[in-house]
Amino acid sequence: MRLSGALLPWLAAAALVVCAAGLVWGLVFAPRDWQQGDTVRIMYVHVPAAWWAMGGYMSLAVASFVSLVWRHPLADVAAVAIAPVGAVFTAICLATGSLWGKPMWGTWWVWDARLTSVLVLFFLYLGHIALTNAFDEPERAARPAAILALIGAVNVPIIKFSVDWWNTLHQPASVTRFDAPAVHVDILWPLLISGLGFGLAFAAIVLLRMRTVLIERRVRAILAARGLEGAGVSRPVPAA
Amino acid sequence: MSEFLAMGGYAAFVWPSYGIGVGGVALLALVSLRQWRAAKAELARLEAAGLSRRARLEDRR
Numbered sequence: 001m002r003l004s005g006a007l008l009p010w011l012a013a014a015a016l017v018v019c020a021a022g023l024v025w026g027l028v029f030a031p032r033d034w035q036q037g038d039t040v041r042i043m044y045v046h047v048p049a050a051w052w053a054m055g056g057y058m059s060l061a062v063a064s065f066v067s068l069v070w071r072h073p074l075a076d077v078a079a080v081a082i083a084p085v086g087a088v089f090t091a092i093c094l095a096t097g098s099l100w101g102k103p104m105w106g107t108w109w110v111w112d113a114r115l116t117s118v119l120v121l122f123f124l125y126l127g128h129i130a131l132t133n134a135f136d137e138p139e140r141a142a143r144p145a146a147i148l149a150l151i152g153a154v155n156v157p158i159i160k161f162s163v164d165w166w167n168t169l170h171q172p173a174s175v176t177r178f179d180a181p182a183v184h185v186d187i188l189w190p191l192l193i194s195g196l197g198f199g200l201a202f203a204a205i206v207l208l209r210m211r212t213v214l215i216e217r218r219v220r221a222i223l224a225a226r227g228l229e230g231a232g233v234s235r236p237v238p239a240a
Numbered sequence: 241m242s243e244f245l246a247m248g249g250y251a252a253f254v255w256p257s258y259g260i261g262v263g264g265v266a267l268l269a270l271v272s273l274r275q276w277r278a279a280k281a282e283l284a285r286l287e288a289a290g291l292s293r294r295a296r297l298e299d300r301r
Binding site: 041049222 | 244247248249250253254256257258260261262264265268269272273275276279280282283286
């Protein structure tokens with residue numbers, strides 16, 4: 001964690017540069033789609049947000065597993081830090097998907113498998129945040145929150161393969177396929193760069209939030225220790 | 241330039257998408273930065289008041 005303090009400014013700067021490169025490329029230089037016109041540019045925001053909404057949930061599930069099995073305290077801190085970031089990325093994915101759906105499908109929203117399973121992902125993140133904040137001592141929330149995260153992990157492959165298993169308005173995967181991507185390099189490159197940028201931003205914000213959670217827990221530990229000395233009642237701390 | 245801004249007639253969908261994407265991540269980063277600063281300030285305030293776990297141990301000696 002000490003290393004993360006030195007790493008963080010570089011990670012944030014890299015995220016900024018790579019995001020800017022990917023998004024400007026997508027917005028200005030990438031070709032418009034022969035069918036979808038300029039709305040295809042929404043993809044350079046929508047798809048990276050979706051990738052990291054799901055990738056974030058996978059990392060939340062891994063952190064929860066480590067927290068449950070090995071009781072590593074940092075894993076619990078990581079899970080607490082990841083959930084809000086994942087929720088924001090999922091919200092971006094849903095909002096931009098809606099803005100893309102209206103002109104291309106003629107509707108903001110349909111209750112089909114892909115869209116509904118991503119909405120479920122959003123609620124899983126919100127549930128994790130709510131559960132984490134429902135306990136006075138955050139350490140006691142670790143177990144139930146980790147169990148929720150692991151049960152919810154079933155949803156991630158459902159999102160991924162929803163476009164193959166059910167009829168949906170959403171198009172099937174065109175980049176993350178087992179054979180070669182079905183996208184021209186002029187579109188693929190800015191998409192991958194934007195994806196990398198969003199991933200770096202995700203990692204930077206999670207690291208920052210982990211540092212915050214660690215400091216907050218130290219503050220709580222100090223206050224609790226003082227509180228015990230004061231006959232179980234936490235005394236108001238004099239302002240310095 | 242105005243052609244670029246018009247986005248082939250889809251400006252009302254393309255620009256808000258970029259606004260939500262960039263704005264959402266930027267807002268989250270700013271809020272997270274403020275929370276980090278607030279937590280650091282709180283810890284510094286406690287330590288300045290002599291309230292650290294180490295100080296408590298030293299009290300007992």
